[in-house]
Amino acid sequence: MSKCLICFEHWKDCECNFANDNHDLDRVVIIPPVELVLTRSYFHRLAIATANLNLSRRKIPDWMASALYRDDIIFIDHGRRIIIQDEAIETAFNNELGFRWLSDFKAFAISPPLQNPQNRLAERLQLLATSFWVHSPAIARHFAR
Secondary structure: OOOOOOOEEEHHHHOOOOOOOOOOOOHHHEEEOHHHHHOOOHHHHHHHHHHHOOOOOOOOHHHHHHHHHOOEEEEEEEEEEEOOOOOOOHOOOOOOOOOOHHHHHOOOOOOOOOOOOOHHHHHHHHHHHHHHHHHOHHOOOOOOO
């Protein structure tokens, strides 16, 4: 095999920092691209899954943190391994620690949006979708149908 199974680079160019024989694809989570999470259908399905968590808007960031701040998961974004910073969730939500946006977002589970989400929501949606890919990949794979 001439390419890395994680970043898809040639082994000599691989930046994953793992030995060639230590790849465990169950530990690899690919962050959904911005173009995908900003579609109406993805947004709507993500809202349905979020509403079905039956968590309050203040508990959802805790649930996200338990998925995103882990050492046993390899996160890949555009073919490169990334480390999600410890304040990524707060930054994505503009340090609005009441997370009121999540209440509005869950409302889209009932009525789908009429237009694509705005670009400023991309990071929030990516982090939320990535959390589902860690906790419930069987659910997350249906977001892009």
